[in-house]
Amino acid sequence: MDRSVASETPAKAAPPDRAETSNADLGIPAAWNRAALVLGLLIAVALPFVVKNFMIFQLTTVMIYAIAILGLNLLTGFNGQFSLGHSTFVAIGAYTTAILMEFAGVPFYWTVPAAGMVCFAFGFLFGFPALRLESIYLALATFALAVATPQILKSTPLAPWTGGVQGMVILKPEAPFGLPLNADQWMYFVTLGIGLALAVAAVNLINSRSGRAMKAIRDNPIAARAMGINISLYKTTAFGVSALYAGIAGSLSAVVVQFVAPDSFTFVLAIGLFVGLVIGGVGSIPGAIFGGLFLVFVPNIAEEVSKGLAGAVYGVILILVIYLMPSGAAGLVRLAALKVAAWRR
Amino acid sequence: MELFLHQVLAGLATGGIYACMALAIVMIYQAIHHLNLAQGEMAMFSTFIAWQLIEWGLPYWIAFFLTIAISFVAGIVIERTVFKPLHGAPVLAHIVIFIALFAILNSAAGFIWEFTIKTFPTPFGSRSLLGDGLISAHHAGMIGVTLVVLVLLFLFFRHTRIGLAMRAAAVNPESARLVGVRVGWMIALGWGMAAAIGAVAGMLIAPVVFLEPNMMLSILLYGFAGAVVGGLTSPGGAVVGGFTVGVIENLAGTFIPYVGQELKLTIALALIVVVLMFKPTGLFGTRLVTRV
Amino acid sequence: MSEPILSVRGLEAWYGRIQALFGLDFEVAAGGVTTLLGANGAGKTTTLRALSGMIQTSGDILLADTPIRGKATEDIVRLGVAHVPEGRGTFTAMTVEENLQLGAMTRRDTGGIAEDIDRIYDYFPRLAERRRQQAGTLSGGEQQMLAISRALMLRPRLMLLDEPSFGLAPLIVEELFAILRRLKDEQGLSMLVVEQNASMALDLADEAYLMETGKLIMSGPAQQIGSDENVRRAYLGY
Numbered sequence: 123m124d125r126s127v128a129s130e131t132p133a134k135a136a137p138p139d140r141a142e143t144s145n146a147d148l149g150i151p152a153a154w155n156r157a158a159l160v161l162g163l164l165i166a167v168a169l170p171f172v173v174k175n176f177m178i179f180q181l182t183t184v185m186i187y188a189i190a191i192l193g194l195n196l197l198t199g200f201n202g203q204f205s206l207g208h209s210t211f212v213a214i215g216a217y218t219t220a221i222l223m224e225f226a227g228v229p230f231y232w233t234v235p236a237a238g239m240v241c242f243a244f245g246f247l248f249g250f251p252a253l254r255l256e257s258i259y260l261a262l263a264t265f266a267l268a269v270a271t272p273q274i275l276k277s278t279p280l281a282p283w284t285g286g287v288q289g290m291v292i293l294k295p296e297a298p299f300g301l302p303l304n305a306d307q308w309m310y311f312v313t314l315g316i317g318l319a320l321a322v323a324a325v326n327l328i329n330s331r332s333g334r335a336m337k338a339i340r341d342n343p344i345a346a347r348a349m350g351i352n353i354s355l356y357k358t359t360a361f362g363v364s365a366l367y368a369g370i371a372g373s374l375s376a377v378v379v380q381f382v383a384p385d386s387f388t389f390v391l392a393i394g395l396f397v398g399l400v401i402g403g404v405g406s407i408p409g410a411i412f413g414g415l416f417l418v419f420v421p422n423i424a425e426e427v428s429k430g431l432a433g434a435v436y437g438v439i440l441i442l443v444i445y446l447m448p449s450g451a452a453g454l455v456r457l458a459a460l461k462v463a464a465w466r467r
Numbered sequence: 468m469e470l471f472l473h474q475v476l477a478g479l480a481t482g483g484i485y486a487c488m489a490l491a492i493v494m495i496y497q498a499i500h501h502l503n504l505a506q507g508e509m510a511m512f513s514t515f516i517a518w519q520l521i522e523w524g525l526p527y528w529i530a531f532f533l534t535i536a537i538s539f540v541a542g543i544v545i546e547r548t549v550f551k552p553l554h555g556a557p558v559l560a561h562i563v564i565f566i567a568l569f570a571i572l573n574s575a576a577g578f579i580w581e582f583t584i585k586t587f588p589t590p591f592g593s594r595s596l597l598g599d600g601l602i603s604a605h606h607a608g609m610i611g612v613t614l615v616v617l618v619l620l621f622l623f624f625r626h627t628r629i630g631l632a633m634r635a636a637a638v639n640p641e642s643a644r645l646v647g648v649r650v651g652w653m654i655a656l657g658w659g660m661a662a663a664i665g666a667v668a669g670m671l672i673a674p675v676v677f678l679e680p681n682m683m684l685s686i687l688l689y690g691f692a693g694a695v696v697g698g699l700t701s702p703g704g705a706v707v708g709g710f711t712v713g714v715i716e717n718l719a720g721t722f723i724p725y726v727g728q729e730l731k732l733t734i735a736l737a738l739i740v741v742v743l744m745f746k747p748t749g750l751f752g753t754r755l756v757t758r759v
Numbered sequence: 760m761s762e763p764i765l766s767v768r769g770l771e772a773w774y775g776r777i778q779a780l781f782g783l784d785f786e787v788a789a790g791g792v793t794t795l796l797g798a799n800g801a802g803k804t805t806t807l808r809a810l811s812g813m814i815q816t817s818g819d820i821l822l823a824d825t826p827i828r829g830k831a832t833e834d835i836v837r838l839g840v841a842h843v844p845e846g847r848g849t850f851t852a853m854t855v856e857e858n859l860q861l862g863a864m865t866r867r868d869t870g871g872i873a874e875d876i877d878r879i880y881d882y883f884p885r886l887a888e889r890r891r892q893q894a895g896t897l898s899g900g901e902q903q904m905l906a907i908s909r910a911l912m913l914r915p916r917l918m919l920l921d922e923p924s925f926g927l928a929p930l931i932v933e934e935l936f937a938i939l940r941r942l943k944d945e946q947g948l949s950m951l952v953v954e955q956n957a958s959m960a961l962d963l964a965d966e967a968y969l970m971e972t973g974k975l976i977m978s979g980p981a982q983q984i985g986s987d988e989n990v991r992r993a994y995l996g997y
Contacts, residue, residue: 255747258699262739263739263740265688269688273730404559430577444556631860632861635864642848645811645836646862646865646913
């Protein structure tokens with residue numbers, strides 16, 4: 123009996139792969155969005171004063187993941203290019219910061235934009251071979267990049283700069299101007315500030331002319347070309363921008379963890395970012411935060427459930443999450459808000 | 468020159484492993500048009516099942532075929548229970564499910580059988596056949612079995628109704644339904660076959676690399692490399708690709724000074740990217756001919 | 760008039776939340792040809808998709824006496840409804856002969872299948888010449904003939920044809936309809952033909968229905984509809 127149902131589903135408009143239609147279009151009052159934003163910000167500012175230092179560290183990590191996921195989202199969600207290799211750009215960002223601080227004595231704050239620019243360059247260049255590769259092949263090539271990265275970082279010729287297998291230790295900056303914040307709290311706010319700036323930049327990019335071109339390429343490359351959009355330029359640039367976000371995340375993580383080592387940037391990180399992207403919601407900017415939360419806290423939960431089978435529990439949670447919200451956390455929240463909005467009317 | 472030949476032979480021997488895995492990968496790609504990231508873990512798990520059966524005292528060949536049968540059924544069950552409900556979900560969600568499966572199988576194998584390395588028997592013996600132990604009887608047997616599987620697959624897809632129906636369901640599910648093909652079951656069957664071939668690959672590979680939950684990580688990657696180099700649409704190409712990757716990996720390790728040995732994997736992976744740049748469908752893949 | 764092979768009562772269909780068909784009633788006589796005419800977007804293709812169980816529907820669809828609404832597409836096909844879809848549904852990477860074999864997927868009689876393939880090569884000699892060729896390399900007209908042949912391999916009780924003339928040169932269209940007429944006359948094949956090329960379709964059909972925005976707005980014997988000046992000018996455009 124359920125066979126007939128199954129055969130009917132494909133024709134029902136498939137659940138939207140990417141849901142970036144603005145909430146207002148869908149009948150969620152605009153005031154709710156603003157209220158949610160303000161509330162979220164208030165909570166974000168208040169949290170580091172009420173939770174323990176380790177929690178602050180974890181929340182900072184959530185934001186760092188979110189920044190990298192946001193970058194991945196610009197590439198996958200808005201430009202339709204896969205990447206299972208963003209750990210590479212996170213690594214490049216982290217090592218740029220570490221090397222500049224260690225060998226050139228550059229203050230941390232200056233290394234952040236430097237890491238971003240270096241990664242933009244790498245991403246832009248990687249974008250060229252990516253042009254020739256279609257979906258699955260691109261996923262594989264980027265995955266290969268992720269697998270190769272730790273090996274390259276460990277290799278003898280680079281070891282004098284990267285510290286080889288040992289990695290490098292970095293000092294965390296103290297809060298400046300005598301602010302009454304400890305180092306963890308300070309880095310939390312630095313990350314929050316940079317994250318917000320990058321999120322605003324992402325929203326502006328997406329709603330700009332270039333953003334529309336990126337989406338057009340994602341949805342219909344042939345038509346986009348016919349409209350005179352320079353596909354190669356947009357795709358390589360999208361790769362560059364996406365890598366820039368990942369690089370900034372890497373730079374921040376190097377300082378927050380106070381350590382960089384090749385094995386922090388294995389393909390597991392790349393896959394993690396991808397999972398965070400899908401769980402958060404492909405094509406949703408606030409979704410990146412959900413993705414970050416998932417990456418930081420769900421493995422801990424799995425560990426609590428069963429030490430020996432933590433990986434299996436994690437896998438099962440992942441499957442359940444995909445069943446419950448196939449369009450990601452952002453999609454679920456939007457749906458809930460719609461239901462409430464419709465019910466109030 | 469002698470060193471060169473030596474390394475080519477050694478490369479062919481490891482290439483046999485990759486060819487085996489590449490074949491399993493292409494198999495499932497033909498059936499479901501996805502690259503299954505969990506395929507290596509499925510093969511690993513199957514191999515543990517075989518190991519357990521042999522531990523319990525079953526003769527090798529009975530354990531071998533029983534494992535294939537169990538894996539076939541398990542593949543179908545995984546498709547029916549995990550993937551069927553996600554029928555209309557986006558591709559990205561499917562990839563996440565592969566990742567979840569990967570985590571589950573890896574962790575469960577470690578939990579049941581522990582992470583210590585185990586030896587796995589070979590039915591072919593390990594005496595040396597060629598080149599001072601470079602190609603052992605086991606290597607030769609492994610290559611032989613891979614080729615047999617390849618031929619069987621070819622015959623199945625070219626000359627049986629179900630093989631034809633599976634191909635149709637994979638390339639054009641809607642049209643396949645319109646000629647009465649039960650597409651859902653064809654996909655499940657594809658999973659079953661891929662799991663079974665993966666089990667064969669795992670059981671052949673395990674005597675060489677030893678059995679442990681992480682045994683398949685790098686092999687899967689080389690398998691992907693082989694499959695992609697050969698062309699994902701061509702089982703024969705995948706086998707050739709697997710051998711090619713093995714040989715090039717070995718030659719690079721020996722002849723590229725300084726970094727060759729350390730960056731063997733990197734070089735092999737760079738090779739994939741280069742091949743794809745010039746031949747986006749792999750060396751033996753076919754580009755679909757379409758009229759607009 | 761003989762027993763209908765297909766009778767449809769109150770058929771409605773939806774794409775997601777959007778209703779596309781509104782209470783259609785129509786019939787196809789056994790051994791007869793019925794045509795659905797209408798402009799782009801009138802719901803003709805949707806009607807065929809509804810009959811084949813490819814979209815959500817309500818209402819009654821009877822194949823002879825068997826209710827088929829709500830069944831899975833492949834089960835409807837197995838009951839003998841062959842659907843030649845929009846865009847022809849060719850398996851482009853397979854050979855011509857493999858495409859024909861696929862058409863007979865639901866049959867078990869190897870001998871009968873081989874005979875049918877030979878008969879089809881009789882009807883369409885050009886397919887015989889290209890039997891080992893990838894179907895994607897055929898011309899548009901040849902692909903349409905292949906699609907019809909593939910449907911015939913089912914030995915269908917009813918054939919659904921979605922715009923067989925689409926994108927073909929006028930001469931090819933003539934040839935195609937001549938073959939359809941032969942199938943009707945020689946094999947007594949029942950057909951439901953959706954067309955924009957109204958004159959060809961009316962020539963072939965016994966009964967005709969006119970569609971507009973998901974509703975049937977007129978029906979009658981094909982000749983009568985074809986000869987009505989006003990209908991022709993207003994709806995059929997010739």
